[in-house]
Amino acid sequence: MNETTWRVDDILDAIRTTGGRVTATKRALVEALVDTRDHLTVESLTSVVQLRAPEASPSTVYRNLEELENLGIVVHSHLGRAAAVYHLAGPVHGHLLCSSCGRTIEVPSALFEPIVHEVRAQYDFDVDRHHLAISGVCGDCRRSAHNS
Amino acid sequence: MNETTWRVDDILDAIRTTGGRVTATKRALVEALVDTRDHLTVESLTSVVQLRAPEASPSTVYRNLEELENLGIVVHSHLGRAAAVYHLAGPVHGHLLCSSCGRTIEVPSALFEPIVHEVRAQYDFDVDRHHLAISGVCGDCRRSAHNS
DNA sequence: ATTGCTGCAAACCTTTTGCAAGAAT
DNA sequence: ATTCTTGCAAAAGGTTTGCAGCAAT
Numbered sequence: 001m002n003e004t005t006w007r008v009d010d011i012l013d014a015i016r017t018t019g020g021r022v023t024a025t026k027r028a029l030v031e032a033l034v035d036t037r038d039h040l041t042v043e044s045l046t047s048v049v050q051l052r053a054p055e056a057s058p059s060t061v062y063r064n065l066e067e068l069e070n071l072g073i074v075v076h077s078h079l080g081r082a083a084a085v086y087h088l089a090g091p092v093h094g095h096l097l098c099s100s101c102g103r104t105i106e107v108p109s110a111l112f113e114p115i116v117h118e119v120r121a122q123y124d125f126d127v128d129r130h131h132l133a134i135s136g137v138c139g140d141c142r143r144s145a146h147n148s
Numbered sequence: 149m150n151e152t153t154w155r156v157d158d159i160l161d162a163i164r165t166t167g168g169r170v171t172a173t174k175r176a177l178v179e180a181l182v183d184t185r186d187h188l189t190v191e192s193l194t195s196v197v198q199l200r201a202p203e204a205s206p207s208t209v210y211r212n213l214e215e216l217e218n219l220g221i222v223v224h225s226h227l228g229r230a231a232a233v234y235h236l237a238g239p240v241h242g243h244l245l246c247s248s249c250g251r252t253i254e255v256p257s258a259l260f261e262p263i264v265h266e267v268r269a270q271y272d273f274d275v276d277r278h279h280l281a282i283s284g285v286c287g288d289c290r291r292s293a294h295n296s
Numbered sequence: 297a298t299t300g301c302t303g304c305a306a307a308c309c310t311t312t313t314g315c316a317a318g319a320a321t
Numbered sequence: 322a323t324t325c326t327t328g329c330a331a332a333a334g335g336t337t338t339g340c341a342g343c344a345a346t
Contacts, residue, residue, distance in 0.1 A: 021320045021325055042310080057328050062311065064326095080279075081226050081336085083310060096273045105271055111263060115282070118259055124287030125244045125253060134263075135279045139272030169300055169345045190335080205303050210336065212301095229311085231335060302343070312333070319326075 006073065006088050008034050014071050026064050028052040033074065039085035039095070039104045075130045079104065094132035100141035154221065154236050156182050162219050176200040177212050181222065187233040187243075187252045223278045227252065242280035248289035 011030045012022050020026075032040070032048040040048075042061050049056045065086050068074035076086045079097040085104060094112050096105040109129050116127045137145070159178045160170050168174075180188070180196040188196075190209050197204045213234050216222035224234045227245040233252065242260050244253040257277050264275045285293070 016321090019325085023320075023326065025327080055328070058310090059312075059329085060327060078226070078229050081232070081309095084229070096267060096271060096275075098273070099276065099279075105273060107267065107271060111266055114262055115259060119244060119255065119282070119284075123244060123253055123255060124290075125246070125284055126286075126290055127244075127282055127284040128247065131247075131283045133281070134267070134275055136267075136273055136275040138274075142272075142274055164346090167300085171301065171345075173302080203303065206335090207304085207337075208302060229334095298346085300343105300345080302341105304340090306337105306339085308337070309335090310333100312331105314331085315329090317327085317329105319324105321323080321325090 006034055006090075011068070011073055014073065015067070018071060020067060024053045025049055025056045025060050026067075028056070029061060029064050030068075033068075033086070033088050037088065039077075039087045039106075041083040041085055043083060045086065077131055077133050079133050080135055089130075092129045094129075094134065096138070097133055097135045098138040098141055099135050100137050100145070103138055105138065154182055154238075159216070159221055162221065163215070166219060168215060172201045173197055173204045173208050174212050174215075176204070177209060178216075181216075181234070181236050185236060187225075187235045187254075189231040189233055191231060193234065225279050225281050227281050228283060237278075240277045242277075242282065244286070245281055245283045246286040246289055247283050248285050248293070251286055253286065 008030055011034070012027065015022055015026065028049040029045060032045055042058055042065070046056060046058045046061045049061060065074055065076070069076065072089055074086055075089045076084045077095055078084050079095060080099065082102065092109045094107045094109055096107060109132065112127070112129070112132055116129065119125045119127055156178050159182070160175065163170055163174065176197040177193060180193055190206055190213070194204060194206045194209045197209060213222055213224070217224065221237055222234055223237045224232045225243055226232050227243060228247065230250065240257040241254045242257055244255060245251075257280065260275070260277070260280055264277065267273045267275055
């Protein structure tokens with residue numbers, strides 16, 4: 001739930017422990033996630049996986065990600081209308097999504113704590129801290145816009 | 149940008165002023181938005197519009213909403229993976245989306261001001277106040293979950 | 297008479313699903 | 322041997338687009 005240091009073997013063990021089987025695709029996928037530690041779409045993850053397992057299909061990546069998500073190893077966020085991004089579960093954090101360049105910026109969830117509390121107190125609403133996403137424009141894009 | 153009292157005729161005038169033409173579908177759509185003042189999907193808006201203009205198609209509703217959005221009269225938000233919801237631009241506000249029942253709760257944007265400032269100061273990121281959406285579970289759903 | 301708008305159908309994208317063959321245990 | 326998984330292809334949403342005809346101005 002809050003491992004900052006996921007290791008490939010630990011994840012593969014978790015898969016086996018829960019009755020899952022470790023396939024070439026899953027191993028490549030897990031390594032991609034551990035290596036990049038980035039927010040990746042299924043499309044880009046599939047490309048990376050295919051370097052090692054050329055036959056891998058997006059649908060398998062979807063299914064594998066779902067399995068990892070059920071194990072609490074992976075989380076995903078929907079940012080705008082675009083494809084969802086997946087990454088290793090880690091310290092809970094929020095996302096800033098630039099609607100201009102698509103970049104994702106991670107921000108500590110501490111930033112959101114005041115809101116999480118307010119919203120719980122005033123609206124009886126439990127915020128899902130894993131899916132905090134806010135859209136806007138990053139500094140780079142703001143500046144390029146002004147110079148155009 | 150912050151009209152709390154959009155009137156149908158004002159909106160139709162705005163359409164004409166900018167070179168647009170007022171059609172039966174547009175009029176029905178505008179009335180639906182003004183009447184319900186709710187957050188509606190294209191699907192539900194189309195149903196309402198079709199009460200008056202039976203031939204109206206979703207694609208036209210999409211195009212009309214885009215036009216209204218360009219005029220600053222309508223805004224939309226993406227909440228999760230589901231269909232986007234549209235509503236009249238009004239006092240800027242955030243959305244709480246219940247991932248269990250799909251309900252949308254409006255919250256005053258004042259709640260988000262601290263974050264908007266922090267994020268601008270620390271991450272050089274301009275939050276789009278029109279698209280603030282936070283997912284979680286509303287009180288009703290939390291309680292039904294506990295009773296099941 | 298312009299030329300913006302429409303409905304329809306088809307295209308698009310992301311994601312999900314059915315299925316028979318293949319592989320990890 | 323089991324039974325999980327896979328790739329493929331097709332389906333399923335939500336949204337966009339091309340087009341020829343229609344209609345608001």
